[in-house]
Amino acid sequence: MSARIGPERAPAKVNLTLRVLGRRPDGFHELESLVAFAGEGDLVWLTPDELLSLEVHGDSAAQAGPDDSNLVLRAARALAERMEGLRTGRFTLYKRLPVAAGLGGGSSDAAAALRLLARANDLDFADPRLYEAAAAVGSDVPVCLLPRARVFAGRGEELSPPYGLPPLPAVIINPGVPLSTAAVFSALGLRPGEEGPSGPGPACFPAAEDDLVEALEGEPNDLEPVARRLVPQIATALTALRQQDGCRLARMSGSGASVYALFTDRHAAVRAARDLRTANPNWWVEATLLR
Numbered sequence: 001m002s003a004r005i006g007p008e009r010a011p012a013k014v015n016l017t018l019r020v021l022g023r024r025p026d027g028f029h030e031l032e033s034l035v036a037f038a039g040e041g042d043l044v045w046l047t048p049d050e051l052l053s054l055e056v057h058g059d060s061a062a063q064a065g066p067d068d069s070n071l072v073l074r075a076a077r078a079l080a081e082r083m084e085g086l087r088t089g090r091f092t093l094y095k096r097l098p099v100a101a102g103l104g105g106g107s108s109d110a111a112a113a114l115r116l117l118a119r120a121n122d123l124d125f126a127d128p129r130l131y132e133a134a135a136a137v138g139s140d141v142p143v144c145l146l147p148r149a150r151v152f153a154g155r156g157e158e159l160s161p162p163y164g165l166p167p168l169p170a171v172i173i174n175p176g177v178p179l180s181t182a183a184v185f186s187a188l189g190l191r192p193g194e195e196g197p198s199g200p201g202p203a204c205f206p207a208a209e210d211d212l213v214e215a216l217e218g219e220p221n222d223l224e225p226v227a228r229r230l231v232p233q234i235a236t237a238l239t240a241l242r243q244q245d246g247c248r249l250a251r252m253s254g255s256g257a258s259v260y261a262l263f264t265d266r267h268a269a270v271r272a273a274r275d276l277r278t279a280n281p282n283w284w285v286e287a288t289l290l291r
Contacts, residue, residue: 002089005119006045010112011147012038012097012172013104013140014290015254017219020188020196027192028139028155029185032201034219036165036290037147038172042096042109044072046116048089052076058095063178064106071110071137078133079117087120098284100178102227102254107140114145149291151205166209167289169269171241173276174258174284175233184255187226197222213248213262227256234259237283244272260290 014036021030042058054073056064064070072091080086091113097105114130117123123130125146134141139156148162190196198220206212228234234257241250241261246268250261263269266289273287 002048002050004045004047004092005116006092007043007094008045008112008116009041010044010105010108010144011041013108013144013147013254014038014170014172014260015102015221016216016251016290017201018221018223018254019198019201019219020190020222021198021200022195023190023192024155025192029190030154030196031139031156032151032153034149034151034163034205035143036149036168038170038286038288038290040096040172040286040288042105042112043094044109044112044116045092046089046113046120047092048087048120050090052088052090054091054093056093056095058093060095060097060099063099064093064095071106071141072113075110075113075133075137075141076117078136079114079129082129082132083121086117088117089120091116098174098176098178098258100180101174102179102252102256102258103172103174104140104144104254107138108144108147110134110137110141111144111147163205164207165205165212165291166207167291168209168212169263169266170260170288170290171244171263171269171273171276172253172258172260172286172288173237173241175231175237175280176282176284177231177233177257179227179231179255179257181255183230184223184227187230188223216249216262221252223255224252227252231257233257240276240280241272244268244275246272262290
């Protein structure tokens with residue numbers, strides 16, 4: 001039996017900004033987003049040379065499901081279609097992140113699976129077949145393949161070089177209400193060929209923390225108004241974050257329902273997370289560093 005490879009971290013993805021530029025004729029939405037990654041995430045292992053399969057453990061295991069719809073297996077099959085004789089095996093996923101939460105958990109899991117397959121098959125992480133497989137699985141998977149802060153555009157296939165962002169002390173909340181990306185985009189209601197709420201954002205973002213936070217204050221998440229109508233708890237969580245000492249900026253991530261806030265320092269973030277968790281025991285609350 002081959003030795004198990006891993007664990008490979010699958011960190012939460014946080015959309016610091018999210019512009020919807022319009023809807024393309026092919027039905028996909030044209031997006032632009034500055035993405036960072038949290039310290040918290042799922043864990044993925046691979047035991048090579050066994051039957052391609054998946055077992056899931058952890059607090060969110062019941063929602064993730066070890067079935068063909070899981071992005072881990074879809075990622076493995078997508079790479080196998082592009083690489084004859086791919087060495088696959090049995091994946092084990094420890095699910096820590098909430099599901100359907102706007103944190104890219106499934107996409108990050110898929111990206112971690114591709115990195116494990118690259119290690120098992122002596123593939124360079126820059127191999128274009130990895131990115132082709134990632135894009136075939138989902139729009140968020142390419143940016144998660146090498147999880148470093150960067151801007152993605154298009155439907156997710158256009159990636160900027162990594163940004164050297166400073167570590168940003170933050171608190172992430174999921175209020176315990178799942179919200180599907182498809183439902184949010186459907187409620188946005190753009191027709192193919194129609195322009196979205198925003199035009200293009202800045203060409204680059206400043207590296208200094210204070211300058212970056214100031215720049216982010218002027219940047220939208222175009223899906224937040226729609227998501228707040230679908231899930232009012234998003235507004236409740238944002239209000240709770242803004243009331244915490246040291247909160248500099250609070251916004252929804254991705255298509256929701258998770259929200260994040262940037263804080264003055266790590267200690268303020270930890271205190272806020274502790275207080276918010278105590279006051280709202282049904283929320284998923286984590287203090288973290290985004291980078």
